[in-house]
Amino acid sequence: MQHPRDIARAAVPSLRKPRSADGAAIWELVRACKPLDENSMYCNLIQCDHFAETCVIAEQNGQAVGWVSAYVMPNDPETLFVWQVAVDRKARGLGLGALMLQSILARPACRDVRRVQTTITSDNEASWALFRKFGRIQGSALDVQPYYTQSLHFHNRHKTENLVTIPLRTALQRVAA
Numbered sequence: 001m002q003h004p005r006d007i008a009r010a011a012v013p014s015l016r017k018p019r020s021a022d023g024a025a026i027w028e029l030v031r032a033c034k035p036l037d038e039n040s041m042y043c044n045l046i047q048c049d050h051f052a053e054t055c056v057i058a059e060q061n062g063q064a065v066g067w068v069s070a071y072v073m074p075n076d077p078e079t080l081f082v083w084q085v086a087v088d089r090k091a092r093g094l095g096l097g098a099l100m101l102q103s104i105l106a107r108p109a110c111r112d113v114r115r116v117q118t119t120i121t122s123d124n125e126a127s128w129a130l131f132r133k134f135g136r137i138q139g140s141a142l143d144v145q146p147y148y149t150q151s152l153h154f155h156n157r158h159k160t161e162n163l164v165t166i167p168l169r170t171a172l173q174r175v176a177a
Helices: 004-011 020-032 041-050 096-105 125-138 171-176
Strands: 014-016 056-060 063-073 076-087 115-121 143-148 161-167
Touching (some): 020 056, 056 096, 115 125, 125 161
Parallel strands (some): 076 115
Antiparallel strands (some): 056 063, 063 076, 115 161, 143 161
16 A cells, blocks of 8 residues: 555656657647647647757656746846646646746756746636736736737737736745745
């Protein structure tokens, strides 16, 4: 019989940098996490390969259950832009999204990062909940502004994406948190 502590440990997903071989699994995870926009499998493979330092995969029993794709902005090395967060239905409610974000920010590639940005449509309650929680963890309010608009940028084929900015605590404080 397994000890309850061992059962609890088995239930907590492990986090790691993605590898190119993870691209297909990430693509399948994102497809299963509606209403996320699907990218091509090739895009997910490139994210896993070229942006591994600022992306994270969460695994449980050898299966991908969480994913964050992000990158340090080329024109602003103090900003980590979070492209996509996906959490499988069976891993929801564990605080996995915030844990994945914190794990990326603790990496050397993010040592100069002072803020996190993402875009969220007004009706994406799961993303709002995650980033509000992350803002509370950082002791920061969310700055929200329309960014890519429905009419101008998406020609009325997609809802407006609001730019969300979250200032971070200093790097030293983040590591200790």
